[in-house]
Amino acid sequence: MVELKVRRFGNSLGVVLPKEVINRLRTDDGERLFLIEAAEGGYRLTPYDPAFEKKMKKAEEIMGRYRNTLRALAK
Numbered sequence: 001m002v003e004l005k006v007r008r009f010g011n012s013l014g015v016v017l018p019k020e021v022i023n024r025l026r027t028d029d030g031e032r033l034f035l036i037e038a039a040e041g042g043y044r045l046t047p048y049d050p051a052f053e054k055k056m057k058k059a060e061e062i063m064g065r066y067r068n069t070l071r072a073l074a075k
Contacts (some may be wrong), residue, residue, distance in 0.1 A: 004015040017025075027033060027047045036044045063070060
């Protein structure tokens with residue numbers, strides 16, 4: 001567990017993530033993080049965009065359905 005302190009940044013509030021948290025998230029300055037509401041009522045911080053993941057699942061479904069057509073088009 002890592003304790004974070006809420007601080008004022010201009011007119012906003014924010015938290016500073018310690019270096020070990022940044023390393024575990026495999027993120028860097030300027031990259032986006034996503035705060036996702038968890039089923040248990042808490043939150044999860046992740047570098048993975050859940051909307052992108054949903055789109056990729058749909059794309060894989062379409063590619064599987066039209067596998068032969070895509071193979072013919074690739075030639």
